[in-house]
Amino acid sequence: MVRSRGGCSNCKRRKRKCDETRPDCQACQRRGIQCEGYNTPLKWTNGIASRGRFAGAAIPDLNLCGGSNSSAVEDTAAASSTSSTRARTATESPSQVVIRPKSASVSSPGGIEGASQHSSSPGSSAPVSGPARAPVQVPTPVPGEGPAPTPKPAGAAAPPAAAPVSPGASNDPNRQLFEKFLSAGLHRLYTTESHSWIQSHFRTMAKRSRAFFVVSAAIQAYLDDGFSVAAMEHVDHALQTFRAELEGRHDLRDISTMAAGILLCTLCLLQARPFTMYLQLISGLYQLETRLSVLLPPTGHDFATRHSIEVLAVMDMHTSVIGRVAPSMGVWRRLRRLQDTWAEGRLPGIEVVSGLPRSFLDILADIADGSRQEIEARLWAWPGEIGIHSQCVLWDCWRYTAVLEARRLERRKKTAAAGALGGKEVEVAGDASPELSPPTEVVMCRLTASIYALHRAVRLPANQHLLLHNGLLYPLVVAGLEVPLLMAHPEWKEILDDLRRSFLCKDSFHAMKMIDEMLTEAWEDGTDVFDIDKAARNRGIEVAVF
Structure with missing residues (x-):
């Protein structure tokens, strides 16, 4: 058997040929084991942490470790080395953090x-x-x-x-x-x-x-x-x-x-x-x-x-x-x-x-575990808090976004259940709309209006000290997944595109670029059931939106 060089972690470790099927390889599925995927986890340490009695351990428990060798502890409070090899280690070959409870002299x-x-x-x-x-x-x-x-x-x-x-x-x-x-x-x-x-x-x-x-x-x-x-x-x-x-x-x-x-x-x-x-x-x-x-x-x-x-x-x-x-x-x-x-x-x-x-x-x-009906009822009944006007608008953005998120999760449950039953329409528990709950189109309208108001408010010279703009990332992502409604209302998409551009200009870090890429993929998909979580996992990333 030829050793797999581009396969999943399981096949690499066992020196098996991997079919490299995504997200899980078929070789692991046939053996009934969890495929560990094709991504290398971030390295939290290097050097001596890669060996010793706690090498590879997630917690410092001797009962879980087979080795008994120990290593000296480097004094890492000193200035950072200028070696580019260490820099590549932090970015290209990450591994799990190793915590060793060995008594060591570490500088204050x-x-x-x-x-x-x-x-x-x-x-x-x-x-x-x-x-x-x-x-x-x-x-x-x-x-x-x-x-x-x-x-x-x-x-x-x-x-x-x-x-x-x-x-x-x-x-x-x-x-x-x-x-x-x-x-x-x-x-x-x-x-x-x-x-x-x-x-x-x-x-x-x-x-x-x-x-x-x-x-x-x-x-x-x-x-x-x-x-x-x-x-x-x-x-x-x-x-x-x-x-x-x-x-x-x-x-x-x-x-x-x-x-x-x-x-x-x-x-x-x-x-x-x-x-x-x-x-x-x-x-x-x-x-x-x-x-x-x-x-x-x-x-x-x-x-x-x-x-x-x-x-x-x-x-x-x-x-x-x-x-x-x-x-x-x-x-x-x-x-x-x-x-x-x-x-x-x-x-x-x-x-x-x-x-x-x-x-x-x-x-x-509770949004991932509760029924849509229960979550929506709690969201609409939430009384709010007292804050400055821009802050209250931000909270409204999150309220409307959470309603859309609850409905999106319900659609995903329906899609998954229908796929399991060969496309047959299924009912999901808590499917009935709460009393007086507005249609998704109305919720989306109120959300884009709130985003527009807050985005313009923080641009005013008198509000340059406010950083509430940072809290609009979650509303941007969830609203960007309502593709059919955005196609029907180009003015709403223009508001979201304006917000996306402002984030991309202000935030140069990789997470924002990945969000922009996945929202573009959702738009090209053209449906309201695009699985953005699956899209992120396929890229080997996690994206924080809080």
């Missing part, structure tokens, strides 16, 4: 000059430590939130002291990139004002975690130079620094390390690389499924811990990702059920990643 995270200890947040909004999205205005204070630190849960590690800043620190390339990230790149990742408390919070988190600081710099390097050798060297250095920090804190992990891992996922999603499997690794590392109540006790829980878990929960939502590789873990619903046991109940106010009210995210978290 470097401090950030002028870092503030804590930042004041408006209303009930919280500092952001992931791919940050923040509300412009939050009217209702959330119990327990504020600039003062709260006690950490038992067993949590105290943040390491910041290293003194050297006189030549301003010449450090990482520091220059980090400062530029705070003033420019960070504005791509949230939906509030350009000058807010978020910048000072990122300084604080970078002081607690060297990995957080280096990953932030790597994101800015990628935004500046794309997949250039220099940018990929920063990415490679960030991956190694994150791994070293995990090793150095294997028994007492500070929550800032989780935030650094979430930022690494942000770097993946900007490149349209799969990242949901890494969310699962982070969740498993911090045992969110079994220890969530320990990490977030009813009283005295750590604010940064709760915020980081919220960030991960939003990234984990079904509606947040196109072409999802790993299934949603349901972290948001688990978190809200835990809050039901608190004396104050579920937290109100705005969640900072999406800029959406938490009560609205409760509906989005």
Whole structure:
């Protein structure tokens, strides 16, 4: 048997001939095994992480590892190597992250000059430590939130002291990139004002975690130079620094390390690389499924811990990702059920990643599992929140988009069921339209009108400080799949095309280019049942739309 060189991962590993059928090869199907596909997963580390007793392991469990050899730990807090081979490693031959809990001496995270200890947040909004999205205005204070630190849960590690800043620190390339990230790149990742408390919070988190600081710099390097050798060297250095920090804190992990891992996922999603499997690794590392109540006790829980878990929960939502590789873990619903046991109940106010009210995210978290009738009824009955006028228009965009998404998912279920029955028409549970629910054409009209209003509003000179434009990506994608309606109403398509052009001009990263490519493919398909998730998986990508 000839070894397969272009086949799926299973056939390569077993040295079998692969027919290279997509999405799953027939050789794997005949053997009753799950085809691992043709894409190489993103490499989170290299060098010594590829060998040793935990080589290839997802978690540091000796019972799951056969080897007993160990390797020395490199000090990755030093300056990044200029080797282009390492840059190619980060981009061309990725592999899964390796976490080794070996006791090792890892240099303390470097401090950030002028870092503030804590930042004041408006209303009930919280500092952001992931791919940050923040509300412009939050009217209702959330119990327990504020600039003062709260006690950490038992067993949590105290943040390491910041290293003194050297006189030549301003010449450090990482520091220059980090400062530029705070003033420019960070504005791509949230939906509030350009000058807010978020910048000072990122300084604080970078002081607690060297990995957080280096990953932030790597994101800015990628935004500046794309997949250039220099940018990929920063990415490679960030991956190694994150791994070293995990090793150095294997028994007492500070929550800032989780935030650094979430930022690494942000770097993946900007490149349209799969990242949901890494969310699962982070969740498993911090045992969110079994220890969530320990990490977030009813009283005295750590604010940064709760915020980081919220960030991960939003990234984990079904509606947040196109072409999802790993299934949603349901972290948001688990978190809200835990809050039901608190004396104050579920937290109100705005969640900072999406800029959406938490009560609205409760509906989005159920959209993939609930019936269309139930989801639509909840969406139309949702009372909303108080915010500035542009913010309220953005929420309307998301409400109409969620209605269209619920109906699109129902159409896909019908199409899949009809295909299984040889084209016979089938009924899907919850198929009946909710009472007083408007037709899809009316919903689409209201959505495009809201997009038009918000897109024009943020262009006004008085609103140049607003970043609400970033929140229109999800409405753009879902509306762009309603191809028959766009063909019937060219003026609606013109509105969406104008928005697409603005995203392409502003956002040069790979994810936006992939979204544009898939929406063009949907238009050429000419139907309203185009499977954009399948199109993303065929390309070996995951695209975040939150």
